[in-house]
Amino acid sequence: MKKLISALFLVFMLPFASAWAQDYSDGNGYTTIKTPVRTTNLDKIEVVEIFWYGCPHCYALEPYTQAWKKELPADVEFKFLPAVFGRNWLAHAKAFHVADLLGIEDKIHSDMFNAIHQDRKRLNSEDDLAEFFTQYGVSEDEFRKQYDSFAVNSRLSQADSKIRGYGARGVPGIVVNGKYLVTAATAGGNNNIYSVVDFLIEKERQAK
Template identity: 85%
Template structure:
C-alpha cells in the first residue's frame, strides 16, 4: 500500500514539474551570472558542477547528478569542477585533477565520495590519498608526482578563476553555459536542481 501511495504521489507531481519549469526566472530557480564566463567548447552547452568531496550536500546531490548524466543530450557537455573554499579542501581538489589526468576520474569519483561519507575516511592529505589511489593501479610514487605537478596546479588556478567568475560562494552549485548558477537554495531542493538545469539548457538552445 505504501508503494502504491508513493507511486500515486509521483504520478501527480510529474505533470506539475513541467508547469513549474515555465516559472523559472532570474532569482527564482537560478541566478544570472553578471559577467558570463567563457566556456571551454562554444559548440556545446556547458554544464559544470562545482563541488567538494568532503561536502555532505554534494554527496547528497550525487545520485541526482548520476541519474541526470545518463540522459545528457549530444549538444550538452557535463564536467565536475572541484572548489577550494578552505585549506582542507585543497587535497581533495588535487586528487580530482590527478584522477582526471590519469584517465580514471569516472572510476575514482563515486568511490572517493563513498569512502569519505559512508566509510568515514577523511582522505584529506597526500599520504592517505596516495594509498587510496593504489587500488586503481596507481603507484604511490606516480600519485605523488602528479599530485605536486605543474599540470595539477595549473588546473587548480584555472578552476579557481572560473569559480570566482561564476560568483559561487559555496557548494554544490551547477553552472549552465557560464551564464547561470543553480543551487539547492535557488531551485528549492536537490530534487529540483536538474529540472532548472534542463530549463536553462533549453533556454540556451533557443538562444542559439
C-alpha cells in the same frame, strides 16, 4: 467511468504542470551570472558542477547528478569542478585533478564520496590519497609525481579563476553555459536542481 474521469483530469492538468515546470526566472530557480564566463567548447552547452568531496550536500546531490548524466543530450558537455574554499579542501581538489589527468576520474569520483561519507575515511593528506589511488592501479610514486605537478597546479589556478567568475560562494553549485548558477537554495532542493538545469539548457538552445 472513473478511469475516464482520471484520464481527462490528467489531460486537463498537463498544460498547467508544464507551465509550472517552466516557471523559472532570475532569482527563482537560478541566478544569472553578472559577467558570463567563457566556456571551453562553444559548440556545446556546458554544464559544470562545483563541488568538494568533503561536503555532505555535494554527497547528497551525487545520485541526482549521476542519474542525470546517464541521459546527457548530445549537445551538452558536463564537467566537475572542485572548489577550494578552505585549506582542507585543497587535497581533495588535487586528487580530482590527478584522477582526471590519469583518465580514471569516472571510476574514482563516486567512490571518493562514498569512502569519505560512508566509510568515514579521512583522505585529507597526500599519504592517505596515495594509498587510496592504489586501488585503481595507480602506484604511490605516480600519484605523488602528479600531485604536485605543474599540470595539477595550473588546473587549480584555472578552476579558482572560473569559480570566482561564476560568483559561487559555496557548494554544490551547477553552472549552465557560464551564464547561470543553480543551487539547492535557488532551485528549492536537490531533487529540483536538474529540472532547473534542463530548463536553462533549453533556454540556451533557443538562444542559439
